[in-house]
Amino acid sequence: MPHEAWSRRAVLGAMAASSLVGPDAWALGAASQVDIAELAIPGASIHRAAAWQRLLFELIQTTSVEANPETVQIAPEDPNLFAHPFTVLIGRDALPPMSDDGVEQLRRYVSYGGFLFFDDASGSRDGPFAQSVRALCRQLFPTRPMTPLPGDHSLYRAFFLLERPVGRVAVSEVLEGVTRGPVTPIVYCPNDLSGALHRGEDGRDRFPVVPNGELQRREAVKLGVNLVMYSLTSNYKHDQAHVLELMRDGKLE
C-alpha cells in the first residue's frame, strides 16, 4: 500500500504556520477541529498524509478555520468514520467491491453531513478508478449519478475564485460530484490534487506538476482550500448577499 510519510521539515513548518494565528486560535478540544481522514481500502487506496497536512497548514495560515493537521486512515466500515466529517479516497486503479456494511455506512455518512472527496491519481480521464468511483456512487445513491459541477458551483468560489480545478495534471476542466438538494457531498477530481500537494520526507514536492509547473501547483493549493471550505460552508457563497457583493466588486459576472 503506497504511503508517503509526514516529514520533519513539514512539522517544523506547520508549527511556524500555526503560531501565526495566535494562542487563542484553538477550538475547545482538538476533536472539534477540522481534520482530514483518508479512506483505507486495502490494495486500492493510496495514502498521502503529507499532502493533506500541507493543505491543513495552508488552511490555518490562509483562513480562519481551526484545523488539526493530523491525518488518520480509516476503513469504510469503521464507526469512527463519523468523527471525521471530511474524508478523502485517493486511487489510481479500480476499487474492489465494497462490503455491504461499508456501502451502508458511507451512505449514512454522506446523507447526514459527511463530505467525501475522490482524488484520481492516475492522471487520466475516465480511467479504471473513475469508473469504479462512478459505480460506487451509483451504489450509494442510485438516483443521483455523478455529474460535472457547473461553472457557478459554490466550490469554485468557496474561498478562492477558481478558474480551473487543476492538480498534478490538468486533464479535465471540471470536477464531478453527486449533488443532493442544495449541497454536493461527494466530489471527484480527475486531476490528482493530492499529487500536486504531496511532499516527500525531505520537504520537497514529491511530483512535478504538468503542464504549467509551479503556477499550476499554486492553483491546486487553492482548489484544496476551497474543497475544505466548501465542505464546511456548502452553498454559503451562493447566498444572495455574497453574490450581489461579488458582482458589485466585479469578481462575478
Add this chain to the structure above:
Amino acid sequence: MIDWLLAGARWGEGDLVWTTDPLLVGGAALVALVAWAVALLGGWRAVRSPPLRLLESALWAVALGALVVGIAGPEIVEEDGREELGKLVVLVDGSGSMGVSDGASVRSTAAMEVLETLRGAQDPMDVYTFDETVRAGAPERFEGRGTDLGAALDVIADRHLGQELRGVVVLSDGLDRGPLRREVAAAAEQGTLSASAVPVLPGPVTFIQTGEAEALFDVSVEHVTSGGFAFLRTAVALQAEVRGPPGRAVPVTLSRDGRTVREETVTLDADGRADVEFTVIPRQVGRFAWEVSVPVEVGDAVPGNNVYPVVVRVVRERTRVLQVSGSPSYDQKFLRLFLKEDPSVDLVSFFILRTREDFRSGWQQNEMSLIEFPYQRLFTEDLSTFDLVILQNFNYRPYFSYGRDDLLLNIADYVRAGGALVMTGGDRSFDLGEYARTPISEVLPVELGVTGVKTDESPFRPKLTASGAVHPLTRLGATADETESIWQRLPAMDGTNLSLGLTPGSAALLEHPGLVTDSGPLPILAVREVAEGRTMALAVDASWRWSFSEAAEGRGNQAYLRFWKNALRWLVADPDYRRVVVFPSRENVLLGDEMRLTVRVRDAGYGPVEGAEVVGSIESPDGVRTPIALTTDAAGEGIFAYRPEMRGAHRVSVGTGNRAADRGSTVFAVSNRDPELADIQPDTTFLRQLAALYGERGRFVAPGAELDLLVDESARRSVPDRRVVSLAGAPFLALLFGGLGGLAWVIRRRNGGV
C-alpha cells in the same frame, strides 16, 4: 220538522263530506258487523218465527249502519261569497336606516306618523313590515339588517293574487339593499328601464319617502380594508373610506390600544367621499386591533359609524435567522445545514473566513472570493428584521471597528424588544470573545467575567437538569423517560466554555457533570427571558456530534434536529406555540353575532392537556369583564361562546395559572357596521323611478308633501261565505239507531228470545 231531523242542513244544497279517518270508519264498521253477528247468533234459536228472525236481523243491520254513518262524521258544506271594498296595504320599512335622524326628525317617527294618519282614514287596511323579510303588523323596532323592497312587493302581489287592492302604500327612505335598486339603477344608466323591472301589483301604489337628504348630516368611516392578516415586519396598508358632506375637511385618526398612531386630514370630494391610507409595520406576532375614526360632531346622524375597528392577524411568514460565525467549523456547518433545509427558516449567514492574522499568507485579494462583513448594517438597520441572531463562536472585537459599544447595545435592546439571541461556545465566545461587562452580558443567561483559564477541554457528557427534564427545548423524546435516555446516550462534548454560573432569572437545562461554579453546577445549556425577548447560551462547540454520532449508530439525526427545532420554536416565542393559546372564530365580528373563543392548552412538551381548568375574561371597551371558565377536552381544547354587546376592540385573557407561560390572550373587533348604516342618504331617485315604472298606477310623495295617496275606490274583493253542518249528531241518525235497535230488541223478547 225535516230541518230539525237534519240538524239545520238544507236538503239538496251543499256538498256532503266525510270528516273521520277512513281507517277509523273501517274499524267501526268491522266492530258493528261483529256485534251484529254476535247479537243474532246469541238469540237466533230462541226466536221461533223465521220471518221475525229475518226482520230482527234487518233492523239490527240498519241500526248499526246508522251508528257507523254517524261515526264517519258526515258534514254538509255550503259555500257562497260576497264582494266588499278592496283593501289598502301599507308596507313600512323596518330596516336600521329608518332609525337615522335627518336633522330634527327621525325617519321611523315620520313613518309611524303617516301610518297613524292612514289608520284613521283608510279602512280596510293591512299593515306589513319589511326589511330583509316581510311580516304582518307595524314595526316594533327599526333594526332590520337589510332592505329588500323587491321581495316585499313580490310577497304582496302573491298574497293578493286574483284580488283587487284599493292601493299599496310604501313608507321607506328608498335605501333598498336587495337587487331591485341595483337593477333599476343599472337599467336607468343603460336606458333600458321598463315596467318589467317591477312586480305587477293588484292595485295602484304610492311611494312615500321618509327622510330628507338635504337635512342629513353624517360623517362616517365607511369601510376599512386590511386584508385581515399581515406579515411580521412587513408594511401593511389600512385603507379607509370616509363619507360626509362634500367639500368638508375631516381629520381621520388611526389608533391602536387607545393610542393615536397616526392622523391625517382629508377633504371630501363632490360625492362626499375620500380615501385615506395608513401604512403600519407590525413588530409583533399576534392579533392586534386598530381603529380608524373621525370626530363626532353635534347633529351627526349616526355617531356609531364614526369609528371602524379592525383586527389584523400578524403572522410570521418565515423565521428569519442571522447566523454569524467567527470561524468555519463543523458546528457551524451542521447548524447551517439544519437551518438551510428547514423551509420555515429564512437564513442569512455570515462566516468570518479570514482574520487579520491570515493576511500574511501571500495571497492576493483579487484571488479570493471574499466580501466585507457588513456588521454595521446588520446590527443597526437590519437587526430588527431578524427573529433570531446566532453568535456562533464569534468575537466581535476585531470586526466592530466603529461604534462597537452602540452595536452591542443595539443587540441587547433588540433582545429586550422581543428578539432572540443564541451564543454558542468556542475559542471566540463568551469570555474568550470578551463579552464580559458589555451590554450583551446583561442579557445572557450565564454570568461572564471568568478570569484565568476560560475553557475546560476535558471531554464530558452534559447532564439534564430538573428544569431540562420538563422544558420544551430539551424534550427530545415523546416521554420524560425517553428524553432522559436520549440525553444519556448522546456523545460526549469536546470541552466547554466556563462561566460564573447562571444570571438571575435564568434556567440551566443542561449542566456539567463535574465542574461547579459558586452558584451550582456549571451551566452548559441555559435559557433566559429578558423583557420581551429570549436568550440561550450553549457553552459547547460540538453539538454537531449529536447529529453525526447518532447517524453512525443508525439512529438518524433526529436528536440534533429536534433540539434545534425546539430551540427555534422556544426562542422566537411564537404566540401559536405558547402553551396556552386562545383564538376567536372571527377577528372582526358584527354586534350581536355569536362568536366562539377556542382555548388550547398544551403541556411543556406541547402535548394536549385534557381536563385543564381554564379561567379568564373578555374585557369590552368600557372595561366590563365577562368571566370565562371552561375545561379542556381530550384534544386539549375548550370552546367559549360569546355574543358581544358593545362595539369596539375586545381583549381576551385566559390561563391555567398565573405564570406568563400559563396564560394566553387575543383580541377581536366588534362592529355595528352592518350595510344598513353604511349608506344612509335617502334615495329619492329610486323611489321616483319606481313610481314612474308603474305609470298611472304609481305615485311618489316627497317628505313633507301632502299625503295624496293613489287609490282605486272601485277595487273590490271577494269575501268567501262558508257554512258547515255536521250530520253526526243529527236526530235522524239517532232515531234510526235507537228506534230500529229498540224495535229489534222488542221483537226478540216477544218471541221467546233473550
